[in-house]
Amino acid sequence: MVPRFALAFSHQVSYQALRRRMPALLEARRLRKTYGGRVLLDGVDLRLAGETVTTLGGPSGTGKTTLLRILGLLSDPDEGQLLLDGVNLHSVIPHAARRRIALVAQAPVMFPGTVLDNVRTGPRLAGEELPEATARALVVRAGLPPELLRQDAQSLSGGEKLRVAVARSLALRPEAWLLDEPTAALDAERADLIVRLLRELAAEGAAILVVTHDARALEQLEGPHFQLSSGRLVEGRPLSGDAS
Amino acid sequence: MSYVSVSLPQLLLSLGLMAMAIAISSHNRLGLERDLAIGTVRAAVQLFAVGLLLTFVFQNEHPTTVFGVTAVMVVVGGWTAARRIAHGPGTAVLFRHATLAVLVAGVVVLVPVFAFVIRPPRWYEARLVIPISGMILSNAMNGVALVFERVFASINEDAAGVEQLLSLGATPKQAVERHVRAAMNAALRPTINALLTVGLVALPGMMTGQIVSGTAPDQAVRYQLVIMYQLVAVAAVAGALAARFARALSFDEREQLRTFPDPRVR
Numbered sequence: 001m002v003p004r005f006a007l008a009f010s011h012q013v014s015y016q017a018l019r020r021r022m023p024a025l026l027e028a029r030r031l032r033k034t035y036g037g038r039v040l041l042d043g044v045d046l047r048l049a050g051e052t053v054t055t056l057g058g059p060s061g062t063g064k065t066t067l068l069r070i071l072g073l074l075s076d077p078d079e080g081q082l083l084l085d086g087v088n089l090h091s092v093i094p095h096a097a098r099r100r101i102a103l104v105a106q107a108p109v110m111f112p113g114t115v116l117d118n119v120r121t122g123p124r125l126a127g128e129e130l131p132e133a134t135a136r137a138l139v140v141r142a143g144l145p146p147e148l149l150r151q152d153a154q155s156l157s158g159g160e161k162l163r164v165a166v167a168r169s170l171a172l173r174p175e176a177w178l179l180d181e182p183t184a185a186l187d188a189e190r191a192d193l194i195v196r197l198l199r200e201l202a203a204e205g206a207a208i209l210v211v212t213h214d215a216r217a218l219e220q221l222e223g224p225h226f227q228l229s230s231g232r233l234v235e236g237r238p239l240s241g242d243a244s
Numbered sequence: 245m246s247y248v249s250v251s252l253p254q255l256l257l258s259l260g261l262m263a264m265a266i267a268i269s270s271h272n273r274l275g276l277e278r279d280l281a282i283g284t285v286r287a288a289v290q291l292f293a294v295g296l297l298l299t300f301v302f303q304n305e306h307p308t309t310v311f312g313v314t315a316v317m318v319v320v321g322g323w324t325a326a327r328r329i330a331h332g333p334g335t336a337v338l339f340r341h342a343t344l345a346v347l348v349a350g351v352v353v354l355v356p357v358f359a360f361v362i363r364p365p366r367w368y369e370a371r372l373v374i375p376i377s378g379m380i381l382s383n384a385m386n387g388v389a390l391v392f393e394r395v396f397a398s399i400n401e402d403a404a405g406v407e408q409l410l411s412l413g414a415t416p417k418q419a420v421e422r423h424v425r426a427a428m429n430a431a432l433r434p435t436i437n438a439l440l441t442v443g444l445v446a447l448p449g450m451m452t453g454q455i456v457s458g459t460a461p462d463q464a465v466r467y468q469l470v471i472m473y474q475l476v477a478v479a480a481v482a483g484a485l486a487a488r489f490a491r492a493l494s495f496d497e498r499e500q501l502r503t504f505p506d507p508r509v510r
């Protein structure tokens with residue numbers, strides 16, 4: 001019942017959000033990152049094109065989260081460059097650039113306050129007040145019942161927190177999305193909803209990278225797939241059934 | 245002026261008080277005897293040394309000696325405030341910032357009071373400048389220490405939350421605002437509490453001292469009030485500066501949160 005309601009609602013929201021824009025392009029060139037002598041990224045080239053959902057897999061501890069953090073400008077590579085729509089992100093004010101790149105962590109932290117407060121955070125940081133109706137629409141679009149708006153965000157389940165984090169980022173209408181195992185804490189139905197949302201966002205022009213081991217999600221997201229292995233990205237889908 | 249002096253033999257008698265505490269510790273197996281014994285001797289050595297120093301400074305009252313002593317207080321205060329701060333950039337870096345915070349706060353609060361409120365006959369009057377500066381600077385030191393301790397610990401604890409805010413486009417200032425505010429609040433709390441309860445439970449040390457040495461209570465009260473207001477102001481200024489420094493030290497020039505290894509792991 002929730003997903004159908006969400007769908008009905010999402011069309012309303014999309015009045016504003018669905019305006020297509022120039023497809024975004026987030027590029028990483030020759031990224032290198034080491035931690036304590038261990039090479040995690042060894043010259044990684046990645047081109048995240050708008051209108052595309054790229055997926056990333058690879059064994060635990062190979063540096064997928066590290067790569068997302070670098071792409072999300074939370075950590076600097078030792079070497080290499082990042083470009084958003086052709087502009088070198090090193091020459092851009094970091095906090096302005098980060099607004100354009102959503103980073104949804106694997107276990108997102110909720111800020112103190114209600115779900116509504118959380119969804120309003122991004123615009124508020126820029127001095128704008130998100131109308132409650134818009135916040136409600138975003139929450140629904142992220143797959144949560146609108147009644148949750150007044151609930152204390154800290155009290156939510158892991159899966160709900162993840163969807164609040166998605167709604168929180170939606171409020172900024174970012175050009176690029178980086179998601180770290182977004183379906184891991186969700187049941188199949190909610191996972192499908194997130195996957196559908198990602199496809200919608202891509203259709204609107206966003207460049208999306210999803211780290212995932214979820215075979216079902218991988219099946220539904222037909223964009224390019226990479227495996228991170230020994231510091232390099234290898235293109236190609238894993239054999240079915242391999243969810244390591 | 246009815247000044248009652250304490251002779252050395254009389255002072256020795258007061259050691260009986262420490263003997264009492266040591267006896268209690270030993271009877272209840274608190275294991276504090278050693279610390280108490282060391283503390284007894286240390287306090288005596290430190291205070292007599294300070295007494296000798298003050299006697300010297302009073303006898304050679306000169307801007308250089310008076311401000312030399314004050315400068316030492318600033319540096320020692322800065323060093324003490326910078327020590328043992330977990331999850332910070334280390335004592336060496338913090339020391340510079342702490343000293344600057346103590347210095348600026350001290351100057352901002354002390355100079356106007358000496359210039360307009362207390363107005364000593366000579367502007368380098370040791371008997372006023374040194375004890376009052378000592379009280380004010382040590383409160384600045386406490387404020388800085390509290391802010392450093394709190395800010396770095398709470399940012400470290402909430403690193404994921406701070407980065408989440410950065411991700412949503414927060415400036416470094418916005419990303420740690422909550423932590424900085426809490427730390428400054430904590431830094432001011434003790435002084436504000438002292439302000440609220442002064443005279444109700446205990447008389448403040450300086451006022452007690454003045455009354456014991458013969459000053460009229462109403463004058464002692466006025467001095468004490470000036471000092472208390474100074475203590476509040478200095479804690480606020482020092483805390484605000486320390487918060488600014490701590491915030492700046494927590495991010496790199498790319499507005500990324502810096503992490504500091506736990507000193508126990510280092």
Ligand SMILES: Nc1ncnc2c1ncn2[C@@H]1O[C@H](COP(=O)(O)OP(=O)(O)OP(=O)(O)O)[C@@H](O)[C@H]1O
Binds near residue numbers: 035036062063064065
């Ligand atoms: N700040 C850091 N300092 C030191 N080592 C780090 C740091 N961040 C990550 N690492 C190390 O880098 C390696 C890769 O971590 P990362 O989280 O990127 O892996 P991952 O591919 O996302 O793994 P998983 O699938 O388990 O989430 C790990 O061994 C981790 O300990």
Ligand SMILES: [Mg+2]
Binds near residue numbers: 064106180
């Ligand atoms: Mg990871």
